[in-house]
Amino acid sequence: MAEVSARQIAEDLRRRIEAGEFPPDARLPSETQLMAQYGTKSKNILKDARKLLEVAGLIVSKHGQGVFVRRFKRxxxxxxxxxxxxxxxxxxxxxxxxxxxxxxxxxxxxxxxxxxxxxxxxxxxxxxxxxxxxxxxxxxxxxxxxxxxxxxxxxxxxxxxxxxxxxxxxxxxxxxxxxxxxxxxxxxxxxxxxxxxxxxxxxxxxxxxxxxxxxxxxxxxxxxxxxxxxxxxxxxxxxxxxxxxxxxx
Known part of the structure; x- marks a missing residue:
């Protein structure tokens, strides 16, 4: 079975965010948890997936705290x-x-x-x-x-x-x-x-x-x-x- 790609992980996380599973300000699962959820042992694939979500403006990384769903107040x-x-x-x-x-x-x-x-x-x-x-x-x-x-x-x-x-x-x-x-x-x-x-x-x-x-x-x-x-x-x-x-x- 082919390993899941960074884009596939990013698209699935986007779907979960938009569905409300991870609301604004929610912390995403840890790196270890996400690797287990998506069946990958590659930290680079996970890093690339998060980068895609950052560039899309959906998440924000907070040093020492984790990765959080971005809240928009307009x-x-x-x-x-x-x-x-x-x-x-x-x-x-x-x-x-x-x-x-x-x-x-x-x-x-x-x-x-x-x-x-x-x-x-x-x-x-x-x-x-x-x-x-x-x-x-x-x-x-x-x-x-x-x-x-x-x-x-x-x-x-x-x-x-x-x-x-x-x-x-x-x-x-x-x-x-x-x-x-x-x-x-x-x-x-x-x-x-x-x-x-x-x-x-x-x-x-x-x-x-x-x-x-x-x-x-x-x-x-x-x-x-x-x-x-x-x-x-x-x-x-x-x-x-x-x-x-x-x-x-």
Whole structure:
């Protein structure tokens, strides 16, 4: 009889996890127990099977404790309603309002505020020449203490110089500040999402577990016909759900 393969073991363990035999946070059987269950004497086959499950994002190894089924707690991000001030408590940002309503503790760390030449893709979104000076505000967002997203927001420097947006300080609502600086309301936003695997630097920045994808979201905010802010978000795919209400006719 041919020896069981690593892929066969991984597929069977996946089935058992999905069937609820091993619920989230449950410890998988020990190496010795799994070898007996699957009739193999090869530790390498078992190691390869667990690697397949790690890459699939189903399990996580904890040094000195064992291998556990991964638990996912996802924050629901409502792309349709989150920027409507009428849909959230006064003085709260969209992320703050959403996380508080879902029982998630949000942290926001302002990492840097700098003036830099516009990269080509950001310049195109803002309809300015490449190299135009922009103010960039960089944030790291944590959810229940875990790094969960980064956000780099770009503004035309000539429009925001001298305002709080250009200074190294937290702002309760940067959009309210931007509307006040421009003297005109912000009217709509466009979002484009791309799911992909992270770069090594992104894995480190978000402390991503093996097999975790990221979602790169580019949001362009307009005041009337004029784009006035571009934000590049990078989301830990294991922490987020994205919801949109799409009209039909």
């Amino acid at each position: 924050y629901l991000r409502n792309g349709t309603k989150r920027h409507l001030s009428s849909q959230r408590p006064a003085g709260t940002s969209p992320t703050q309002a959403e996380t508080e309503s879902q029982g998630i503790q949000r942290g926001r760390n302002l990492l840097a505020v700098e003036t830099l030449p516009a990269p080509a893709d950001i310049a195109e979104h803002l309809r300015v020449e490449a190299g135009t000076l922009l103010v960039c505000r960089q944030h790291l967002i944590t959810l229940d203490g875990d790094p969960a997203q980064t956000a780099d927001s770009f503004f035309v420097a000539d429009q925001v110089q001298g305002s709080r947006i250009a200074r190294m300080e937290e702002i309760p609502s940067v959009h309210a500040e931007l509307a006040a600086v421009l003297g005109t309301p912000l009217t709509h936003a466009q979002e484009v999402l791309v799911a992909r695997m992270p770069t090594p630097a992104e894995k480190e920045a978000l402390a991503l577990l093996p097999g975790t994808p990221v979602v790169e979201l580019t949001r362009v905010i307009h005041a009337g016909d004029q784009p006035v802010e571009v934000t590049k978000f990078l989301f830990d795919g294991s922490w987020h759900r994205f919801v949109y209400d799409v009209p039909m006719d």
